Amino acid sequence: MRSLIDILELSTEELDELLNTADDIIENPQKYAHKCEGKKLATLFFEPSTRTRLSFEAAMYELGGHVLGFSEAKSSSASKGESVADTAKVVSCYADIIAMRHPKEGAPLVASLNASIPVINAGDGGHNHPTQTLADLLTIRRKKGRFNNLTVGFCGDLKFGRTVHSLIAALSRYKNVNFVLISPKELVLPQYIKDILTAKGIGFTETADLQEAMPELDILYMTRVQQERFFNEEEYLRLRDTYILTPEKLDNAKSDLIILHPLPRVNEISVAIDKDPRACYFDQVLNGKYMRMALILKLLEVK
Amino acid sequence: MNIDSIKNGIVIDHITAKKGMMIYELLNLDSLDASVALIKNVPSRKTGIKDIIKIDTEFEVNTDILGYVDPDITVNIIKDGKIVEKKSIELPQRLVNVIKCKNPRCITTTEQELEQIFTLSDPEKRVYRCLYCEAEAK
Numbered sequence: 001m002r003s004l005i006d007i008l009e010l011s012t013e014e015l016d017e018l019l020n021t022a023d024d025i026i027e028n029p030q031k032y033a034h035k036c037e038g039k040k041l042a043t044l045f046f047e048p049s050t051r052t053r054l055s056f057e058a059a060m061y062e063l064g065g066h067v068l069g070f071s072e073a074k075s076s077s078a079s080k081g082e083s084v085a086d087t088a089k090v091v092s093c094y095a096d097i098i099a100m101r102h103p104k105e106g107a108p109l110v111a112s113l114n115a116s117i118p119v120i121n122a123g124d125g126g127h128n129h130p131t132q133t134l135a136d137l138l139t140i141r142r143k144k145g146r147f148n149n150l151t152v153g154f155c156g157d158l159k160f161g162r163t164v165h166s167l168i169a170a171l172s173r174y175k176n177v178n179f180v181l182i183s184p185k186e187l188v189l190p191q192y193i194k195d196i197l198t199a200k201g202i203g204f205t206e207t208a209d210l211q212e213a214m215p216e217l218d219i220l221y222m223t224r225v226q227q228e229r230f231f232n233e234e235e236y237l238r239l240r241d242t243y244i245l246t247p248e249k250l251d252n253a254k255s256d257l258i259i260l261h262p263l264p265r266v267n268e269i270s271v272a273i274d275k276d277p278r279a280c281y282f283d284q285v286l287n288g289k290y291m292r293m294a295l296i297l298k299l300l301e302v303k
Numbered sequence: 304m305n306i307d308s309i310k311n312g313i314v315i316d317h318i319t320a321k322k323g324m325m326i327y328e329l330l331n332l333d334s335l336d337a338s339v340a341l342i343k344n345v346p347s348r349k350t351g352i353k354d355i356i357k358i359d360t361e362f363e364v365n366t367d368i369l370g371y372v373d374p375d376i377t378v379n380i381i382k383d384g385k386i387v388e389k390k391s392i393e394l395p396q397r398l399v400n401v402i403k404c405k406n407p408r409c410i411t412t413t414e415q416e417l418e419q420i421f422t423l424s425d426p427e428k429r430v431y432r433c434l435y436c437e438a439e440a441k
Binding site: 083084085102103104105106107109110124125126127192 | 406408409410411412413414416417430433434435436437438439
C-alpha cells in the first residue's frame with residue numbers, strides 16, 4: 001500500500017506513468033467513468049481549501065466513486081482533541097483512501113503511518129503540496145512537451161511557498177533546468193533548498209527584479225503572498241504588493257512563455273492577463289483534477 | 304585534579320570541551336544515584352582540552368546521543384577496575400526522542416505524544432531534519 005506525502009516519493013518513471021494516465025483520461029474520459037465504483041474517498045480538511053477539496057471530490061466523482069469528509073477542523077473530532085493518528089485509524093474503517101489538508105507540517109505523514117489505507121497529502125502548512133506539483137507538471141508537459149532544457153522563474157513568496165519548493169524538487173531531476181528566483185529579500189528561497197541545488201550542480205540565480213528576469217524565462221510561476229503564513233499583519237501587507245504582473249511587464253517576455261499560478265490569486269496577476277494565450281493557470285486547475293484522478297487510480301491499484 | 308578511578312562503570316572520554324554538560328543533561332545523569340563526575344577542560348594531547356564524564360555504576364549508555372553531540376567521543380566500559388570494552392561511536396542515522404523540533408508549524412508542537420524523530424540529512428555538515436516537517440535541528 002502506497003501513500004503520497006512528498007512528490008519525490010514518485011520516481012520519474014512513476015511520474016511519467018501518472019502523466020500518461022492523465023493524458024489518456026483527457027482523451028477518453030468515458031473509459032474511466034466507472035473505475036472507482038464502490039470506492040470512497042475521505043477528504044479530511046483541517047484547514048479550509050475549497051479548490052483543492054473540490055478538485056479531489058470532482059476527481060473521485062468522475063471515476064464513479066463516492067466522497068465523504070469535512071472541510072474545516074471545527075466540524076471534525078479534532079475540535080474535541082482527537083489526535084491525527086486516531087483520526088486516521090477511525091477513517092480507515094470508513095473509506096478506501098484519504099486526502100488530507102492540515103495546517104501543521106507533517107500531519108499527513110503521521111496519518112499515513114497510522115492509517116490502513118493510502119493517504120494523499122493535500123497540503124501541510126508551508127511544507128508540501130504534491131498534488132499541486134502534479135498539476136503543474138502536467139501543464140508544463142502538455143504546453144512545453146518536455147521537462148528538460150527549461151528556464152523556470154519563480155516569483156513572489158519563495159520562503160513559505162510550498163508549491164514552489166515541491167516543483168523545484170521535482171524539476172531538479174531533469175537535465176539542463178535553470179531556476180530564476182525572483183522575490184523580495186524577506187521571502188527568499190530557504191538556504192537548505194539552495195544548498196541542494198548547488199550540490200546537484202543545478203544553475204539558479206536570485207533577483208528582486210521581475211522585469212529584468214523576464215526575457216530569458218520559458219516558464220513564469222507566480223505565487224501569492226499567503227496571509228496565513230504570517231504572524232505579523234503589517235509585514236504581510238507590505239510584502240503582498242511587491243510583484244503585480246501586468247500586461248506591460250510581459251512586453252519583453254518570450255512569445256511561448258507559459259504563466260503558471262497555483263491559485264487562488266489575490267492581486268499578483270492582473271485580470272487583463274487572463275486573455276493572453278500565455279496565461280495557463282486555469283489549465284492548471286483542470287489538469288490538477290486529471291492528475292488527482294490518475295493518482296487515486298494508482299494508489300487504489302485500480303487497473 | 305584527582306578523581307578516583309572507577310571499579311564498575313563507564314568513562315565517556317574525549318568529549319569536545321564545553322559539551323560535557325550537554326551530554327550530562329541529554330543522558331539524564333542527574334537522575335542517577337551513583338557517583339558521577341563531570342570533569343571540564345582537562346588537558347588533552349589530541350585536542351588541547353576536553354571534557355570527561357565518569358559514571359561509577361553499570362549504565363546502558365545511549366550511543367546515539369553521544370554520536371549526535373560528538374562522534375569523536377570514546378566510551379570505555381570498566382569492570383573490576385579494568386577496561387573491558389571500548390565502544391565506537393558513529394553519527395546516528397536516526398534520533399528518537401533525543402531532541403525536540405522547534406518549528407512552531409510542526410505537528411509535534413500540538414501532538415505531544417508523537418515521538419520526536421530526526422534523520423541525518425547531511426553527514427558532512429552533521430545536519431539532522433525532523434521526520435515530520437523536515438525542519439533542521441537547532
